[in-house]
Amino acid sequence: MTAAYRFNPAFEAPQGSPIRELFKYTQQPGMISFAGGYPAPSLFDAAGLSRSAATLLDSAAAACLQYGATEGTAVLTQTLKQLTRERIGGADPVELIVTTGSQQGFELLLRILLQAGDCVAIERPCYPAAIQALRLAHADLLEIPGDAQGMDTDALEAALQAGARPKMLYLVPTFANPTGATLPLARRRHLLSLAVRYQFIVVEDDPYGELRFSGQAEPPLLQVAQEIDGASDWLVYLSSLSKTVAPGLRIGWMCGPAEILRRAVIAKQTGDLCTAPWMQMVAAHYLQAGCLQAHLPTIIATYRERCRIMLASLKEAFGDSLDLIAPEGGMFIWASWKDGTDATALLQQAVRHNVMYVPGSAFYASAADAGHWRLSFANAQPEDIVEGVARLKKAQQEWKAAKSAA
Structure with missing residues (x-):
């Protein structure tokens, strides 16, 4: 039976x-x-990571092998804040928590923000794991078409003017998955101004931004938001070390408004308690040594x-x-x-x-x-x-x- x-x-x-x-x-x-x-395994800096791991097991074994704070170890949190400052022109990302890969950060946002039937705007085409997670959250998906320059923010504005009311918008504005497109600065500003006007949360996923090999860099939305009154209240930034250091570390982070991150920490407590402290401390040591x-x-x-x-x-x-x-x-x-x-x-x-x-x-x-x-x-x-x-x-x-x- x-x-x-x-x-x-x-x-x-x-x-x-x-x-x-x-x-x-x-x-x-x-x-x-x-x-x-997948990043190329031949490009993993195994020697550098090995040195960091060995050093920490010799000098801080208890801290590496014990449970850690849900929001992240202090040393990695401060190190990632510095890394993010460098990405966004020196501004201070006041609120930051460590996640088990950036995908966990997105999953936490869905848990704390969405109810079944809520509208979420996404790029068309879009990262499949985001679509999968949103479907499991019973979200109503609003696909905004894109082109060789990423999401068409004029099409987004037209949808909003026609009555669409997303609670959240998810996109990869720099070297998008799957198109590789990069959103121009004018569209970045337009998108954030729409978020303020229509009050929806923009989730910026930035796993590839450090991998630029040609062209002119565009500032992350996290930086652009500082130029637009109120935009920082409607933006959450996700990133990770998966594409630059190694996906096996499972180290990601989330920057955003304090009220959102506080609830994300509570949601994370019921998931994995904390991201592996050993991997956090290895990542912090590796970054602080200038290896990346x-x-x-x-x-x-x-x-x-x-x-x-x-x-x-x-x-x-x-x-x-x-x-x-x-x-x-x-x-x-x-x-x-x-x-x-x-x-x-x-x-x-x-x-x-x-x-x-x-x-x-x-x-x-x-x-x-x-x-x-x-x-x-x-x-x-x-x-x-x-x-x-x-x-x-x-x-x-x-x-x-x-x-x-x-």
């Missing part, structure tokens, strides 16, 4: 992460993956070259049949077929050729053009990028031939 479990309605028929569902294919021998947004700033140029140079090779290979292989958004940093290239190729259908043919990407459908809360797809250049050696694109070309040729013969 099958047990009749009584699940939370959100988990009666839950949808897993569409990108995580592709992970099984990475175990296929010889697979070249452009799918996951010393190592970051190597990461940036590597990603610049891999992005260049991938863009050149795609243009050579597919020419005008493929539109590409060339990023100025981050880890992703957003591609769109112009010849009717279905990126979701093509994926199975690509897997047979031992190459992977993520179909664009994974990044939309509602139906989308089947021609979109995302590639990550970060975790692939240059020779694998060239070979992987060659395999994609063969896969597409076979797919088109089979479609014509059908």
